[in-house]
Amino acid sequence: MAVITIREALNQALREELERDENVFLMGEEVGAYQGAYKVSKGLLEEFGEKRVIDSPITELGFAGLGVGAAMVGLRPVIEFMTFNFSILATDQIINSAAKMLYMSGGQFKIPIVFRGPNGSAYQVSSQHSQALESWYAHFPGIKVVMPSTPADAKGLLKSAIRDDDPVIFLEQERMYGLKGEVPDDGDFTIPLGVAEVKREGTDATIVARSLTVPLALKAAEELEKQGVSVEVIDPRTIRPLDIETIIKSVQKTNRVVIAEESHPFCGVGAELSAQIMERAFDYLDAPVKRISGADAPMPYAKNLEKLALPDIERIIAAVREVAYL
Amino acid sequence: MSELKVKPLKPRGPSAAPASAGVVTERGPDEIDQAELRAEHQERQQHLHASIEGLERETLLNMLSQMVLIRRFEEKAAEAYTLGKIGGFCHLYIGQEAVAVGSIAALRPDDYVMTSYRDHGHALARGTSPDEVMAELFGKAGGCSAGKGGSMHLFDRDNHFLGGHAIVGGQIPLATGVAFAAKYKGTDQVSCVYFGEAAVNQGVFHESLNMAQLWKLPCIYICENNQYGMGTALKRAMSLSDVSQKACAYGMASEFVDGMDVLAVYEATRRAAARARKESQPSLIEVRTYRFMGHSMSDPGNYRTRAEIEKYQERDPVKVFIESLKQKQIVDDATIKEIEDRVRAQVEHAIKFADSSPEPAPEELHTHIYANPIK
Ligand SMILES: Cc1ncc(C[n+]2csc(CCOP(=O)(O)OP(=O)(O)O)c2C)c(N)n1
Ligand SMILES: [Mg+2]
Numbered sequence: 001m002a003v004i005t006i007r008e009a010l011n012q013a014l015r016e017e018l019e020r021d022e023n024v025f026l027m028g029e030e031v032g033a034y035q036g037a038y039k040v041s042k043g044l045l046e047e048f049g050e051k052r053v054i055d056s057p058i059t060e061l062g063f064a065g066l067g068v069g070a071a072m073v074g075l076r077p078v079i080e081f082m083t084f085n086f087s088i089l090a091t092d093q094i095i096n097s098a099a100k101m102l103y104m105s106g107g108q109f110k111i112p113i114v115f116r117g118p119n120g121s122a123y124q125v126s127s128q129h130s131q132a133l134e135s136w137y138a139h140f141p142g143i144k145v146v147m148p149s150t151p152a153d154a155k156g157l158l159k160s161a162i163r164d165d166d167p168v169i170f171l172e173q174e175r176m177y178g179l180k181g182e183v184p185d186d187g188d189f190t191i192p193l194g195v196a197e198v199k200r201e202g203t204d205a206t207i208v209a210r211s212l213t214v215p216l217a218l219k220a221a222e223e224l225e226k227q228g229v230s231v232e233v234i235d236p237r238t239i240r241p242l243d244i245e246t247i248i249k250s251v252q253k254t255n256r257v258v259i260a261e262e263s264h265p266f267c268g269v270g271a272e273l274s275a276q277i278m279e280r281a282f283d284y285l286d287a288p289v290k291r292i293s294g295a296d297a298p299m300p301y302a303k304n305l306e307k308l309a310l311p312d313i314e315r316i317i318a319a320v321r322e323v324a325y326l
Numbered sequence: 327m328s329e330l331k332v333k334p335l336k337p338r339g340p341s342a343a344p345a346s347a348g349v350v351t352e353r354g355p356d357e358i359d360q361a362e363l364r365a366e367h368q369e370r371q372q373h374l375h376a377s378i379e380g381l382e383r384e385t386l387l388n389m390l391s392q393m394v395l396i397r398r399f400e401e402k403a404a405e406a407y408t409l410g411k412i413g414g415f416c417h418l419y420i421g422q423e424a425v426a427v428g429s430i431a432a433l434r435p436d437d438y439v440m441t442s443y444r445d446h447g448h449a450l451a452r453g454t455s456p457d458e459v460m461a462e463l464f465g466k467a468g469g470c471s472a473g474k475g476g477s478m479h480l481f482d483r484d485n486h487f488l489g490g491h492a493i494v495g496g497q498i499p500l501a502t503g504v505a506f507a508a509k510y511k512g513t514d515q516v517s518c519v520y521f522g523e524a525a526v527n528q529g530v531f532h533e534s535l536n537m538a539q540l541w542k543l544p545c546i547y548i549c550e551n552n553q554y555g556m557g558t559a560l561k562r563a564m565s566l567s568d569v570s571q572k573a574c575a576y577g578m579a580s581e582f583v584d585g586m587d588v589l590a591v592y593e594a595t596r597r598a599a600a601r602a603r604k605e606s607q608p609s610l611i612e613v614r615t616y617r618f619m620g621h622s623m624s625d626p627g628n629y630r631t632r633a634e635i636e637k638y639q640e641r642d643p644v645k646v647f648i649e650s651l652k653q654k655q656i657v658d659d660a661t662i663k664e665i666e667d668r669v670r671a672q673v674e675h676a677i678k679f680a681d682s683s684p685e686p687a688p689e690e691l692h693t694h695i696y697a698n699p700i701k
Contacts (some may be wrong), residue, residue, distance in 0.1 A: 025510070051510065057540065062499050062533025069503020069517075072488055073438065075510060077503075092530075096493045097500060103694045105481035105489060106472025110697035141695045165697035194700035241700045 001184055007177040009151035010040045010116075013158035014078065016187055018048050021076060024162060027054040027063055028080030028117070037082045038118060038177055064090035064115065068097045068167075071113040078162060081117035084133050084171060090115075091136070098167035099142030112165045116158070119147075119171035120212055120262050121299060124306060130299035132263035134210075135272075137169040138240045144168045144193055145239040149214035151181040153237055156191030164193060173211045196243035198250070202232035205256040205320050208247055208273055210235055213260035213292075213311055220316040231320060239269055247273070248281050255286040256323040260316050265293035287323040292316055370587050370641075374650040377589035386656055387665075389431055389588055393423040393644050395669045396447045399456055400619075402673045403446065403463055407623045411680075412463045415492075416477045419447035421618035424643035425550050426451040426520070428591030429611075432599055433518055438486050438508075440501045441520040443478035444550075445490030448520060454482040460676035461683045468683030472690065494555075495521060495528030498547070502534040505545035509606055516602040518546040518595070523612075524555025526569055535610065539576040544602035546595065547610045550585065556621045557629035570612035578610055585615030586641040618642075 004012075017024050030037050032045040032055040045053040056063040060081065067077035081087045087094065094115060101109045120132040138145045144166055148154040154172070161168040183189075199214060200221050209217035214235050221231035232250050236242055251257055257277055259270040270291040277289055295309040378386060400418045407416050419426070426447040430439060441448045449459050454470050462469030463477050471481045478492040488504065491497035501519030508515040525531060526549060538545045549569050553560050560567050573580030579601060583594045591613055598609035616638040620627045651657045 057533075057536060059533040059537065061530050062502070062537055065496070065499025065530065065534070066503035066506055066537060069440075069488075069500035069505075070507040070510070071503070072500065073504050073507045075507045092493060092496060093499060096496060097491070101489075102697055104471060104475040104479040105483075105694075106469070106474050107694040108471070108481050108483040109488070112697070144696070144700075192700075 001182040003180055004151055004183055006151045006154045006179050007040055009155035009183050010158055011042055013155045014044060017159055017162040018052055023074060024076045024078060025052045025054060026078045027056050027067060029056055029058055029082045031055060031080050060086050060089040061093060065093040067113050068093055068111055071111045072109050076112045076162060078114045078116060081115060083129060084117055084119040085129050085131050095140055099140045103142060110165045111167045114161045114168045114170050116170035117172060118174040120173050121310060122174040124301055124303060126301040127298035134171055134239050135263060135268045138269060146193060147171045147211040147239060148237060149211055149235050152183045153191060155183050156189055157237060159190045160193050175212060194238045194241040194243055196234055196236045196246040198232060199235050200233040202230040204230045204254055205324055206232045206234060206250040206254045207258045207260055208234050209260040212262045216311060216313050217260050217316055220313045223317055224320055229320060229324060244276050251277055251281045252284045255284055257289045258292060258319045258323055260292045260311050262294045262310055264296055265291055266296060268293060290319045290323050292319050370584050374587055374589055375654060378650060378654045378656060383656055386651060389427050390647060391665050392427045392451050394665055395672060396423045396450050397644055398669050398673050399450060400446060402677060414476055416623045417444040418619045419444055422550060422552060422615045423447055424588035424591055425585045425613050425615055428588040429548055429595040432592050432595035436486060437516040437518060438488055438504045439518050440488040440497045441490055442497060442522060443490050443492040445480050449480040449482060449487055452487040453485045454487060456672050456676040457679035460680040464680040466680055466683035467686045473686040495525040495530045497521060498534040499530050502538050502543060502545055505543035508544055514603045516544045516546060516599050520548045520550055522555060523549055523551040523560055523569055524563060527564060535576045535578060538608040539578045542606045543608055544606050545608040546598045546602060549612045550615055551612055552615045552617045570610060573610040578608055580610040583611055583613045585613035586643045586646060588643060588647050
């Protein structure tokens with residue numbers, strides 16, 4: 001197994017899928033000549049040419065809609081948003097067209113498309129460039145939402161997303177592109193959508209984390225181990241469809257849950273997780289579910305305020321101690 | 327840059343005196359000069375006669391049959407709506423029949439067609455069975471979208487009809503993507519998309535036409551300018567109301583066509599389709615038309631005068647086509663009666679089919695959400 005970054009893992013997944021299927025193409029702002037704003041598409045233009053790797057104008061709604069239309073007649077577009085903040089301009093085509101087409105056509109038109117790019121906070125880019133939008137997209141039936149937290153997950157899940165016949169929102173994290181990990185060498189390695197992974201086993205409390213908060217939760221678990229608390233860390237990896245069974249099984253074992261997320265708390269994925277745990281495992285809970293979320297405020301620029309707005313290891317540790325009544 | 331086509335008709339120019347900022351100039355609802363329209367009527371009739379000579383009788387009769395079918399189908403749909411058999415929003419195509427029929431007749435069966443929520447006419451012109459369209463309006467399992475789309479979302483994959491779309495302008499980038507796919511796969515198929523003039527004010531119109539010309543996509547953009555977006559007259563909503571001129575912003579070929587003349591629409595679309603197929607170039611066609619009914623079945627209609635509607639009804643596209651065909655001795659009263667009888671039977675059959683088609687099964691609520699459902 002090679003040790004590579006998430007950026008390289010995504011690049012490999014794109015390269016392999018472009019290679020495998022003539023109908024796959026990559027379109028977005030700066031994906032070609034510039035090699036990707038975050039270099040995820042490095043080398044792809046050179047390898048696959050302008051037909052397959054297409055630099056688009058700054059026209060998010062337009063190229064999102066173009067992708068959905070192309071998918072209606074058999075292509076498998078991978079649409080890159082330079083960041084998901086800009087996908088907000090394209091939500092009409094994602095939500096009103098991509099998510100609804102199969103349904104309102106009575107099953108006639110499937111939409112095999114991937115919308116991908118960085119989601120969530122970056123480094124001091126303030127309010128309009130730091131939003132975590134998974135709860136928006138996960139709200140709608142007809143869309144799948146994927147959030148990898150390791151290079152292996154990034155590669156395996158992106159390949160599955162491209163092969164999937166439904167619209168997939170694939171949320172990367174800018175702060176995590178450089179994160180390294182082992183990735184299987186097998187060119188046909190995939191990870192199925194809709195399957196959570198227990199990232200660390202434990203018996204005293206469960207942390208459900210995703211994307212940016214997975215490495216934080218793992219560090220918190222290490223620290224808590226030293227304090228005599230055994231923590232299980234679960235990464236759903238796919239937000240919709242959600243593998244709630246794996247989470248419930250863990251809750252039945254540990255009886256205590258902390259949810260860690262960088263998004264705003266209000267109407268967030270954490271709120272949904274919390275509700276589902278309450279509905280399905282209320283009798284197993286020894287403490288109320290605790291959420292550690294991003295601040296309920298727009299992202300500020302100042303370094304100290306930005307730090308305050310994001311979940312960190314200390315807050316996660318404190319939350320676990322709180323649900324464990326320590 | 328592609329050569330801009332000469333417009334066969336003089337477009338209404340940009341409004342003479344610009345209104346001062348913030349002041350709404352008081353205008354009557356009637357934007358078009360009566361005498362100008364009459365003169366044009368004469369001119370168009372000449373055109374219609376000339377065009378008829380160049381076409382096979384069978385082609386002409388097919389177009390006429392389709393126009394009559396759409397007219398009678400929509401009349402029946404209106405009736406069914408008032409009886410409560412059709413719910414929700416129901417936008418009729420009466421008055422605009424020549425647009426869908428003329429343009430679709432100029433396409434190949436393997437080309438793609440996409441439109442807005444005002445989609446009954448396009449589906450029928452594309453060959454979707456009236457039975458399935460009516461059943462869809464009735465919300466029945468036998469409908470062309472299995473009862474899940476309704477009036478605004480007719481789909482028919484077999485006939486390459488890619489749907490009615492109900493977000494104003496939403497179908498424009500979709501059809502651009504269909505054209506992109508045709509070019510990508512190296513087929514010589516054409517994507518043809520219809521939208522109202524009010525959709526031109528949406529940003530995505532600009533986004534789509536820019537991409538289409540930039541990447542030379544085989545797309546035909548047909549703006550059905552019926553001069554109103556719900557109750558808002560074109561001039562109250564668009565700074566430059568000459569839609570076809572907007573193609574200049576992209577260096578795109580464009581034409582302005584009389585939408586009451588089915589053969590003018592046919593010819594313009596044929597030119598655009600050839601441009602798309604042979605040169606992979608998009609076109610914008612502005613078709614001036616008029617809807618004789620309200621915006622939808624729930625429209626009070628108090629924003630335009632009866633006189634204005636009647637004036638356009640003089641140029642009823644079905645009526646003028648029949649007149650011309652008669653004058654050219656392509657049809658006589660007996661042929662017209664035959665067509666009317668056949669269409670009446672078709673529409674009655676559609677109503678019976680829709681009435682007797684079962685409701686969708688309750689479990690259909692949760693099907694077709696994902697093509698690859700998980701768990
Ligand atoms: C984005 C959006 N805004 C508003 C509406 C409500 N609406 C439906 S049709 C319509 C008028 C559109 O007029 P036009 O594009 O000229 O088409 P026409 O109805 O005349 O065929 C409006 C405002 C909508 N469906 N979508
Ligand atoms: Mg209109």
